[in-house]
Amino acid sequence: MRRILFHFRMNSPQIRTQSSTAAHRVIKVHFSDEQILIANSKLVAFQTMQNDIGLIGLAVMGQNLVLNMANHGFSVAVYNRTTETMDEFVGGLKDEPVDKVWEGTADRVHGYKEIEDFVASLKRPRRVMIMVKAGGPVDAVIQQLKGLLEPGDIIIDGGNSDFVDTNRRSKELREEGFQFIGTGVSGGEEGALKGPSIMPGGHVDAWPHVKDILQSISAKVGPNDDIPCCDWVGEDGAGHYVKMVHNGIEYGDMQLICEAYFILxxxxxxxxEELYQVFKSWNQGELASYLIEITRDIFTVKDEKTGNDLVDMILDTAKQKGTGKWMSQHALDLGVPTTLITEAVYARCLSGQKDARVRASEVLTGPDVTFDGDRDQFIEDVRQALYASKLVSYAQGYVQLDAAAAEFGWKLNNGNIALLWRGGCIIRSVFLEDIKAAFDKNPQLENLLLDDFFKKAINQAQPAWRRVVATAVNMGLPVPGFSAALTYYDGYRRDRLPANLLQAQRDYFGAHTYERIDTPRGETFHTDWIRERNLT
Structure with a gap:
């Protein structure tokens, strides 16, 4: 038997009155690693802080992350604003299939109806992961936690937060003595359960305290499937920034695949059925990826209502959650030409104007052209055009990462970032191994297109790429992704662009000055264009 002697005052901050009436009073006293429950001056419960981590927010992503952690042997406390959701989740664990809830997992998940009890159940330093809607809800939960946590405790935001918010929270929490991690989590519901790609950033001192948990639950790659798709990314909002770029590249990849489908x-x-066979063959080569794989499978699914192919019954209006838009907006802030991803965002916007497009289709005309080329050769051309355009998408994404790193003082490892995306996430592909190899060979690589491997690949694909874009234009088929990628490539490889005339125009109407090709960079000049014109 353990005997505990203690003395306290009723206004002690370590004491919380749970309920109080004339006849009944319950008090909880929290020590460094224990909780004592007193009722009517009698010790009625003694609880040792037991949980390795706590998670707040039990939507599907939160639930699956909890199961993933518990499946890997971690004891997890859970709390949700609506108690019914938590009760249903925890109470139903023993009824879940064994491939989702492993043996012993249900015993490692503990639900708490009071957030104070939830926090008190955590081992120190306390680790709390937040999985709620981005924006105000995250700030509200953090504010609530700050009144319960102690300096040195760790708050983890695992949602789709804007990196600007993460930068702000990182600074504020550091000043208040708390540790903070903002981490991107990619892979959807299945990835959260079976192994996502995890991109943590924030306070580096917090990383050793969460590394084991996050790397254990992440996807694994490598010859022995033992390399975690989770590693430290960088300070403050770096993790969420990398996740934003991941999502932007995802927008680009999806748009390019849709254009390939549309062209064929x-x-x-x-x-x-023929498209299924095409994508099946593509998934066995350099285009092998999760998105090509699921696209292949989509072509096989029938609509239960009509018996038609389901893909043909889906309305052609695409939704978006905003992360692609965030990337495009910040590309403009940085002055980085992330053109393909921005076109992918605009393509979704145009798809949303369904009624207007239907009206326009009745009055606006286009070319009446049929394709009379070689079928198999054109399929191969489209494959090469898709590959070359993907190269541009990733190249633009990494250029933006480098620009952001310079802007915010982050030390990013581009090769490691490619590895984080190699498994578990939506853009996972064999292609990323080549990207990692390129940055491992030259960590200061200015643009992926300049790497020997990718330079050779895009040069080989260039004729087919141009044929596909030209064919689409001649037939009146919209290919904004393919076109933007090719235009970027042609612009990037030119040592001289028509911006000399543009700058002359700016100087003409606004005296914005210009630089000369025969003087050092940075030296500016202005011409009185009207006066000079009148003199000639």
Missing amino acids: KHTLNLSN
């Missing part, structure tokens, strides 16, 4: 469907009139 409207030039060669391929059936969905």
Whole structure:
């Protein structure tokens, strides 16, 4: 038997009155690693702080992350604003299939109806992961936690937060003595359960305290499937920034795949069965990826209501959550030409104007052209055009990462970032191994297109790429992604662009000055264009 002697005053901050009436009073006293429950001056419960980590927010992503942690042997406390959701989740664990809830997992998940009890159940330093809607809800939960946590405790924001908010929270929490991690989590519901890509940033001193948990639950790659797709990214908002770029590249990849589908469907009139075979073959080569794989499978699914192929019954209006837009907006702030991803965002916006497009289709005309080329060769051309355009998408993404790192003082490892995306996430592909190799060979690589491997690949694909874009234009098929990628490539490889005339125009109407090709950079000049014109 353990005997505990203690003395306290009723206004002690370590004491919380849970309920109080004339006849009944319950008091909880929290020590460094224990909780004592007193009722009517009698010790009625003694609880040792037991949980390795706590998670707040039990939507599907939060639930699956909890299961992933518990499946890997970690004891997890859970709390949700609506108690019913938590009760249903915790109470139903023993009924879940064994491939989702492993043996012993249900015993490692503990629900708490009071957030004070939730926090008190955590081992020190306390680790609390927040999985709630980005923006105000995250700030509200953090504010609530600050009144319960102690200096040195760790708050982890695992949602889709804007990196600007993460930068702010990182600074504020550091000043108040708390540790903070803002981490991107990619892979959707399945990834959260079976192994996501995790991109943590924030306070580096917090990393050793969460590394084991986050790397244990992440996806694994490598010959022995033992390399975690989770590693430290950088300070403050770096983790969420990398996740934003991941999502932007995802927008680009999806748009390019959709354009490849659209071209094949409207030039060669391929059936969905034929498209399935095309994407099946593409998934066995350099385009092998999660997105190509699921696209292949989509073509096989029938609509239960009509018996038609389901893909043909889906309305052609695409939604978006905003992370692609965030990347495009910040690209403009940095002055970085992330053109393909921005076009992918605009393509979704245009798709949303369904009614207007239907009206326009009845009055606006286009070319009446049919394709008369070689079928198999054109399919191969589209494959090469897709590969080359993907190269540009990733190249632009990494250029923006480098610009952001310079802007915010982050020390990013581009090769490691490619590895984080190699498994568990939506853009996972064999392609990323080549990207990692390029940055491992030259960590200061200015642009992926300048790497020997990718330079050779894009040069080889260039003729097919141009044929595909030209064919689409001649047939009146919109290919904003392919076109933007090719235009970026042609602009990037030119040592001289027409911006000399543009700068002359700016100087003409606004006296914005210009630089000369025969003087050092930074030296500026102005011409009185009207006067000079009148003199000639």
